[in-house]
Amino acid sequence: MHGGPGADHSTLLALQPCADTYTLVYYDHRCNGRSTGAAATSMTWDNLTADADALRETLGFDRWAVLGHSFGGMVALEYALRYPERVSHLILVDTCGDIGVVQQNAPRLLAQRGYSAAAVKAAERFFNGELTPDEIVPALIRFGSAYIYRQDIVARLHEIVTSLRIKHRSETVVFGFSQLLKNWTVMDRLNEIKAPTLVLAGRHDFEFPPEHQALLAAGIAGAQLAIVERAGHYAPMERPAEVRHSMRQFLNTPPGSRA
Secondary structure, eight states, rough: OOOOTOOOOOGGGGGGGGGGGGGOOOOOOTSSOOOOOSGGGGGGHHHHHHHHHHHHHHHTTTSEEEEEEHHHHHHHHHHHHOGGEEEEEEESOOOBBBHHHHHHHHHHHHHHHTOOOOHHHHHHHHHHSSSOGGHHHHHHHHHGGGSSOOOOOHHHHHHHHHHHSOOOOOHHHHHHHITTTOOOOOOOGGGOSSSSSEEOOOOOOOOSOOHHHHHHHHTTTEEEEEEEEEESSSSHHHHHHHHHHHHHHHHHHHHOOOO
């Protein structure tokens, strides 16, 4: 389940080598990426999770391991709460259980890292759903470099290439943050999740820092926590080998022997 809202599955393709062992299923949420035919206003938690379960049923899986990155992690949490009998494992990557985390942390951390006042304000408005669709791209240009940890030329070029590959839907970004995610939280329901869970995130994620990852893992009984060094918000792209190793280790460990 990819991040966003308004993006697509491209940022998760670094996981593709895991197809040597697992069947990987990528898809674009409704109103995101290349999914068409539904208005942004139809992007509700009921629909997002029902879409995922309809996909599971169509593909013939009784249960499946669900991985969600960023916004996709929020969808994954909602899915695990609504369809617990269908989730064999839950992997939460660079995500949160409370939208207030990014609204509070992103502007603060950007300021601490030396970003301009204009960039900080753009991020504040972005994550609070206060931008118009035509303001989304200019805003991301201002603070988009914060998504990755390394700022050398190779990393910057990789970010540019990845951005060009992603199918962005600006209207979905606006609706997502202004409506769907407004006041969203599941922190008080984490104890309902019974599936074996891995919480994994980059050490330098400016949206969802390690402190929140620890709270997220602590709220889910038996959850494992893995912090990826030298990675920001896109840990699967920045440190793919480490992320894939953590995933394989988690999925291959019998539930009874988990730490």
